[in-house]
Structure formats: structure tokens, C-alpha cells
Amino acid sequence: MQPIKQKFQIEYTYSVFFTRNLFEISNTSLKDFFLDYQELGFQRKALIVIDQGFSAFYPQLEKQIKLYFKQAVPHIQLAPEIIYVPGGEASKNDPVLFDKLAEAVDIYGIDRHSFVIGIGGGAVLDLVGYAAAVSHRGIKLIRIPTTVLSQNDSGVGVKNGINFHGKKNFLGTFAPPVAVFNDLTLLNSLDDRDWRAGIAEAIKVALIKDARFFEWIEQNVVSLANRDETNMAYLIHRCAEMHTDHIAGGDPFEFGSSRPLDFGHWAAHKLEFLTNFEVRHGEAVAIGIALDCIYARRIGMLAENDLNRILDVLTALGFDLYHPKLSENDKINLRNGIQEFREHLGGRLTIMLLEEIGKGVEVHELDADLISLSVDDLENVQLHSAGAKVSQ
Amino acid sequence: MQPIKQKFQIEYTYSVFFTRNLFEISNTSLKDFFLDYQELGFQRKALIVIDQGFSAFYPQLEKQIKLYFKQAVPHIQLAPEIIYVPGGEASKNDPVLFDKLAEAVDIYGIDRHSFVIGIGGGAVLDLVGYAAAVSHRGIKLIRIPTTVLSQNDSGVGVKNGINFHGKKNFLGTFAPPVAVFNDLTLLNSLDDRDWRAGIAEAIKVALIKDARFFEWIEQNVVSLANRDETNMAYLIHRCAEMHTDHIAGGDPFEFGSSRPLDFGHWAAHKLEFLTNFEVRHGEAVAIGIALDCIYARRIGMLAENDLNRILDVLTALGFDLYHPKLSENDKINLRNGIQEFREHLGGRLTIMLLEEIGKGVEVHELDADLISLSVDDLENVQLHSAGAKVSQ
Numbered sequence: 001m002q003p004i005k006q007k008f009q010i011e012y013t014y015s016v017f018f019t020r021n022l023f024e025i026s027n028t029s030l031k032d033f034f035l036d037y038q039e040l041g042f043q044r045k046a047l048i049v050i051d052q053g054f055s056a057f058y059p060q061l062e063k064q065i066k067l068y069f070k071q072a073v074p075h076i077q078l079a080p081e082i083i084y085v086p087g088g089e090a091s092k093n094d095p096v097l098f099d100k101l102a103e104a105v106d107i108y109g110i111d112r113h114s115f116v117i118g119i120g121g122g123a124v125l126d127l128v129g130y131a132a133a134v135s136h137r138g139i140k141l142i143r144i145p146t147t148v149l150s151q152n153d154s155g156v157g158v159k160n161g162i163n164f165h166g167k168k169n170f171l172g173t174f175a176p177p178v179a180v181f182n183d184l185t186l187l188n189s190l191d192d193r194d195w196r197a198g199i200a201e202a203i204k205v206a207l208i209k210d211a212r213f214f215e216w217i218e219q220n221v222v223s224l225a226n227r228d229e230t231n232m233a234y235l236i237h238r239c240a241e242m243h244t245d246h247i248a249g250g251d252p253f254e255f256g257s258s259r260p261l262d263f264g265h266w267a268a269h270k271l272e273f274l275t276n277f278e279v280r281h282g283e284a285v286a287i288g289i290a291l292d293c294i295y296a297r298r299i300g301m302l303a304e305n306d307l308n309r310i311l312d313v314l315t316a317l318g319f320d321l322y323h324p325k326l327s328e329n330d331k332i333n334l335r336n337g338i339q340e341f342r343e344h345l346g347g348r349l350t351i352m353l354l355e356e357i358g359k360g361v362e363v364h365e366l367d368a369d370l371i372s373l374s375v376d377d378l379e380n381v382q383l384h385s386a387g388a389k390v391s392q
Numbered sequence: 393m394q395p396i397k398q399k400f401q402i403e404y405t406y407s408v409f410f411t412r413n414l415f416e417i418s419n420t421s422l423k424d425f426f427l428d429y430q431e432l433g434f435q436r437k438a439l440i441v442i443d444q445g446f447s448a449f450y451p452q453l454e455k456q457i458k459l460y461f462k463q464a465v466p467h468i469q470l471a472p473e474i475i476y477v478p479g480g481e482a483s484k485n486d487p488v489l490f491d492k493l494a495e496a497v498d499i500y501g502i503d504r505h506s507f508v509i510g511i512g513g514g515a516v517l518d519l520v521g522y523a524a525a526v527s528h529r530g531i532k533l534i535r536i537p538t539t540v541l542s543q544n545d546s547g548v549g550v551k552n553g554i555n556f557h558g559k560k561n562f563l564g565t566f567a568p569p570v571a572v573f574n575d576l577t578l579l580n581s582l583d584d585r586d587w588r589a590g591i592a593e594a595i596k597v598a599l600i601k602d603a604r605f606f607e608w609i610e611q612n613v614v615s616l617a618n619r620d621e622t623n624m625a626y627l628i629h630r631c632a633e634m635h636t637d638h639i640a641g642g643d644p645f646e647f648g649s650s651r652p653l654d655f656g657h658w659a660a661h662k663l664e665f666l667t668n669f670e671v672r673h674g675e676a677v678a679i680g681i682a683l684d685c686i687y688a689r690r691i692g693m694l695a696e697n698d699l700n701r702i703l704d705v706l707t708a709l710g711f712d713l714y715h716p717k718l719s720e721n722d723k724i725n726l727r728n729g730i731q732e733f734r735e736h737l738g739g740r741l742t743i744m745l746l747e748e749i750g751k752g753v754e755v756h757e758l759d760a761d762l763i764s765l766s767v768d769d770l771e772n773v774q775l776h777s778a779g780a781k782v783s784q
Contacts, residue, residue: 008640009402106562253529
């Protein structure tokens with residue numbers, strides 16, 4: 001008998017909105033969005049999940065949200081309970097939190113035509129997105145990212161995930177949200193480390209795709225370090241735009257092996273793990289970028305002037321470019337990271353390196369000894385930079 | 393700032409192959425399929441998961457599979473352990489089994505370019521499909537269904553799922569397989585109940601979409617009941633074809649509310665639950681179809697002649713059309729099923745009823761009292777049919 005050949009396409013669309021003071025009654029962003037979901041004889045609901053780390057800065061948040069929905073979006077029924085989960089990587093490590101969200105979806109009758117709204121940093125949004133994606137085979141997800149990193153990178157993308165038996169993002173899906181609301185005023189909750197950390201992903205995407213954007217960052221590096229909101233708004237918008245363009249133009253659900261947006265990430269993932277996540281993701285990415293750029297310089301791929309510009313920008317933003325864990329030679333060490341990244345991709349190693357600012361190129365092997373030498377270089381850069389600061 | 397509008401499409405293709413004796417060395421179906429996955433310097437792997445209920449009939453299966461891969465597909469590395477899970481609904485109720493599969497994916501280094509191969513009935517394939525879909529955000533899934541029901545219906549579709557806190561399919565995703573292999577000889581493992589039960593889904597799809605296919609079933613009802621393999625092969629192929637066509641032509645990931653393939657299913661789901669799954673899914677669907685057709689007759693939608701033809705075919709195949717649990721008036725009863733189905737769909741009830749053989753029509757309410765009367769009718773049909781058998 002003839003085989004049956006099945007073929008179909010699924011179209012995904014969503015918008016990333018940029019706003020301030022999202023839950024003030026005068027702000028119509030959410031109200032306007034929900035106008036498209038207004039049917040008669042059909043009760044849509046919404047379950048809200050908030051990052052505790054974030055909510056501590058906004059004691060009035062729950063009250064404000066409830067008032068907003070009551071007045072501006074009366075046709076969507078809020079679940080009576082707002083769910084809180086711990087912020088940061090902890091939210092992805094504890095399987096009880098996943099169960100808690102799935103139970104809330106069940107208890108409050110959140111169906112496939114209702115919404116789960118996640119408010120928080122990237123880790124919390126990863127957890128909330130995963131729970132929404134697999135409950136009832138997919139509830140509509142709205143992301144309200146509260147960090148630079150989630151507003152310009154993970155929060156506007158299509159992935160979610162939690163950790164399983166200590167393996168990062170072992171469980172997850174590709175599941176686009178129905179909308180993302182980037183509220184600039186929420187960034188006031190960030191300390192300087194998290195403000196800075198998010199800039200690393202913008203530098204990453206500029207380096208591999210857009211030399212002019214990198215130049216803009218160079219020119220505005222002082223004001224960015226000093227928390228200038230207008231420049232940060234531009235940086236987030238441009239980075240989010242490049243991120244979403246990359247997804248749409250390439251392989252959104254990563255059926256192939258190429259992952260250019262993982263530039264600087266193989267070492268970053270390993271360093272986060274080696275430091276038990278004391279080094280935050282963006283901080284680790286900054287180090288990962290610096291390391292891979294030094295490596296590219298060592299193999300003659302990247303010009304010295306380009307390398308220096310990159311290291312200068314990272315240093316001017318206040319990033320540390322070295323961590324002692326990079327040099328440790330324990331059983332679990334940085335070099336393992338290459339092999340792990342290879343396994344993560346599925347057999348063939350594909351690493352993005354830099355040819356020049358604005359232009360990445362994929363390679364399929366890294367020399368472990370050259371990496372160790374590049375780590376030594378990083379330590380020297382850091383010493384020199386600290387020295388320079390002292391001498392000023 | 394302007395919103396970013398994201399839009400992209402994901403294309404899915406897969407084939408459903410029809411064969412016999414899949415793991416005999418002379419059979420090249422699997423070998424041919426894996427030719428497309430032959431790269432240099434890139435080790436793809438496969439993890440095999442087998443339904444214990446099925447494997448009991450094939451003591452040589454594991455040996456045969458290992459030999460087949462060694463000789464016919466040497467470039468795919470089998471995980472050293474083949475995983476066994478209990479058959480039937482039990483496989484979806486126990487969260488430990490999901491963990492076991494995810495752990496095996498981890499331990500044996502099954503990555504996104506490798507394969508998980510599920511061999512078993514619909515419930516086991518639902519579990520295996522879910523574990524594959526969320527591990528590493530989606531490992532390639534091959535389904536080898538071993539029942540009529542999974543070969544002509546669930547196994548060729550795009551859904552997976554497990555139960556959560558007693559809620560059927562509460563956790564799951566839409567995740568198309570990369571291939572399905574329907575091996576007719578595997579059906580020898582089925583008892584008469586399961587052979588028959590799978591025919592219910594073919595009757596369902598014929599009734600709502602294809603009067604000629606229903607006529608063919610009518611004409612061949614005796615040989616189908618007597619386990620004629622050639623007719624069963626045709627029935628499975630045609631049913632699978634209509635199922636896959638429906639998915640591709642409609643709303644594959646069910647973003648809307650309409651679910652025509654759920655014809656006869658609202659009562660079926662409830663009856664399975666009320667009988668603690670002693671009534672098998674296909675048996676329950678046969679009753680659900682009969683019930684909704686009697687209901688359609690009672691509201692003047694379906695002609696008496698059509699109703700009688702449908703009841704005759706179901707009876708001739710040997711289906712019981714009544715179960716005492718349908719009439720019980722406990723707190724949890726059949727009537728609850730309507731409300732639960734409404735919640736499952738998300739607020740608006742949409743039920744497919746029959747206008748004539750080959751033509752379904754959607755309605756948005758059911759009268760609970762008329763359903764009770766229809767259950768009484770079912771009991772009478774069953775008594776009459778049993779009487780007729782006795783008097784012959």
C-alpha cells in the first residue's frame with residue numbers, strides 16, 4: 001500500500017509592545033490587545049504568575065493589576081489567586097513549582113482559549129512558558145519581562161524550559177507567546193549588575209550581525225553604564241528586533257544544528273554552572289564573548305583593533321572579564337564545556353566566532369589548549385583593566 | 393516605540409508507511425527511511441521504548457530489533473537498553489514513567505538529531521511522544537503503532553499526552569512524528585475486543601466525512617468481524633488517510649474550538665472514566681456514536697433508516713451499545729460529561745452530530761433530558777439485539 005504523505009504549515013504571529021507603566025489605567029496597551037479576544041457567550045480567563053524577586057519592589061503590584069483588569073479588561077476573568085514563584089534559576093530547578101502552576105491551571109479552569117500571564121525575569125518566564133505550553137497542550141502565553149535580558153532577548157523569543165536532574169533546560173518546548181509587553185519602567189527594579197548584564201546580549205547580536213549597532217553601543221557606553229533610560233530603550237528595541245528577525249528568517253524551532261545566537265554561550269553556560277549561578281547569565285555571556293574573541297584573535301581570524309574595541313566596550317560597561325573558575329583544572333572544568341555543547345547540539349560542534357565586528361562565522365572545532373591560553377589572556381586583561389582603574 | 397511584529401511559519405512533513413514484518417531483514421522500510429539520516433562525522437542514536445502488553449506476544453522482538461539495526465541500519469547507534477513501559481492507560485497515569493523516559497534520554501545521550509522509537513498501543517505512544525517532545529525541546533519521534541486504533545487514528549496524528557492528577561491528557565503537546573510505520577502483522581497480538589475496538593474510529597470518520605467508506609464497511613462487516621486481514625488493511629489505510637487529510641486541511645494544532653473528529657467522543661470519554669477504563673476507548677466510542685445518533689434522530693436531525701444502518705453495523709461488529717454506568721445517577725454521571733467537554737474546549741460547547749451518513753454538523757448545545765431518554769433507547773437496542781442473538 002502507498003505511504004500517506006502528510007504535510008502542513010503552522011503560522012505563528014505575535015507582537016512585542018514597548019510601553020511604560022503598563023498597569024496604569026491610562027495605559028491602553030493591554031486593553032487594546034484584549035479587544036481582539038472579546039466574544040459573547042464565551043468566558044476567557046487569565047492566570048497571572050509573578051516573580052517574587054521582582055514583586056518585592058512593587059508592593060502595590062497585585063492591587064494595581066486587579067484594578068486594571070476590573071476597569072480596563074472586564075471581559076477577561078482573572079483567576080482569584082495570583083501565583084508567586086521564586087526568581088532566578090531556582091524557579092527552574094524545583095519540579096514542585098511546575099506542578100504548582102499546572103495545578104493552578106486546572107483549579108482555576110484556565111483552558112486553551114484563556115491566558116497565562118508571566119511577569120518576571122527570564123528564568124521565571126521560562127518556567128511559566130513551559131507550564132503554559134504543556135497544560136491542555138498549550139495555553140495562550142503573555143510575557144511581561146522585567147529585566148533587560150528578558151526584554152531584549154529570551155522574553156521575545158520562542159523557547160521555554162526547566163531544568164531536570166541538574167541539566168539546564170532539559171525539559172522545554174518551542175512555543176511562541178501571543179504577545180510580549182516590554183515595560184521600561186519595570187527596569188527600575190534592577191540592581192546595577194542586572195542592568196549591565198542584559199547589555200551583553202545586545203553586544204552579542206551586534207557583533208555577529210550589525211557593526212553599526214555595535215558602534216552605537218560604543219558611542220553610548222558611558223550613558224548606558226550610567227542607566228540612561230532613553231538609550232536603554234533604544235538598545236532593547238534594536239536587540240529585540242534583531243532577535244525576532246533572526247528567529248523568523250532562520251530556523252525558528254531549531255530543526256537544524258546551527259545556532260548563531262549562541263555566540264559566546266558555550267563558555268557562558270559552563271561558567272554559570274561552575275559558579276553555581278553566582279555569575280549571572282549576562283555576566284557570563286560577556287566573559288564568553290571576550291574569551292571567544294581572544295581565541296579568534298589567537299587563530300588570526302579577528303583583527304587586533306576589533307578585539308580591543310570589544311574588550312574596551314565590555315570593560316567600560318563594568319563587566320568583569322575573568323573568573324578564577326575559568327582556570328581551575330578540576331574534573332569538571334571549562335574544557336568539558338566544549339564537549340557538552342557538542343552533545344547539546346547533537347554530535348556536530350558548531351560554534352560561532354567573529355571574523356570582524358558585525359560578521360560571525362561558524363567553525364566546527366575549538367582547540368582546548370588555545371582556549372586555556374585565551375583564558376590566561378583574559379586574566380591579564382582583567383588585571384590590566386583593574387590596574388588602569390586604580391591608576392586613574 | 394513601534395511594536396515589533398513577529399510572523400513565521402513552521403512546515404511539518406512526515407510519512408505513514410504500510411508494511412508487514414517490519415523487523416525482518418528482508419523488509420527495507422526502516423532501512424530506506426534512515427538513508428536520509430546518514431551523515432559523516434555525526435553519530436545519530438535511537439532509543440526504543442516498547443509496550444509491555446504488546447511485547448509479551450513477541451518474546452523474540454528485542455533480539456530481532458537489535459539484529460535488524462545492526463545489519464540494516466548500522467549508522468544509527470541503538471541505546472544499549474530498550475525501555476519497557478506498561479501498556480494501556482496505566483502508562484499515562486504514572487508520572488514515574490515519564491521521568492524514566494526523560495532519564496533514559498539523558499543517560500544515553502539522545503539529542504535533538506537522534507530518535508525515540510515508540511512501539512505499542514495508543515496510550516504508550518502518547519506517553520513516549522510526550523517525553524520525546526519535551527526532552528531537549530523535541531527529539532525526533534518514530535511511531536510503530538501495534539493496535540488497530542493507533543494505526544488508523546491516534547498513531548498517525550500530531551498529539552501526545554499524559555494524565556495529571558487524574559485529568560486525562562492534561563499534560564501534552566502537538567508534536568508531529570518524523571515517521572509512522574504501520575505493520576499489519578503486529579495486529580496478530582490483539583484479542584478480539586481490541587481488533588474490534590479500533591474499527592469504531594473508522595466508522596466515526598466515515599460517518600462524518602465519507603458515505604461511500606461507510607457503505608464499504610457495511611458490505612464488509614462480517615469479514616471485518618472475522619478478522620480478515622486484507623479488509624482490515626484497507627480500513628486502516630483509508631481511515632488513516634482521512635485522519636491525516638483532516639489534520640492538514642484544518643487546524644492541525646487546534647488553535648480554534650472546532651473538533652469534528654471528536655464525534656461520539658464526549659460520552660465516550662466520560663464512560664471510560666465511569667468504568668475506570670474497563671470499557672476500552674474504541675468500545676466507548678462505538679457507544680458514544682450510537683448515543684449521539686439516537687439523539688440526532690430524536691431531535692429530527694437524522695433519518696430513521698440512517699440510524700438503523702449505523703446501529704446494525706455496530707451490532708454486527710459485536711459492539712455492546714449499552715453499559716449500566718450510562719444510566720447511573722451518582723454525583724459523577726454521564727450528564728457531567730457535557731459540561732466537562734465544554735470546559736475542555738474552552739467555554740463554548742461544540743459537538744458534532746450527524747445530519748445524514750457521511751455528513752456531520754456542529755451544534756452548540758445538548759439537552760440533558762433528551763440524552764437520558766437516548767440512553768434508555770440504547771438499553772432497548774442492546775436488549776433487542778441480545779434477544780435477536782438468542783432467538784437465532
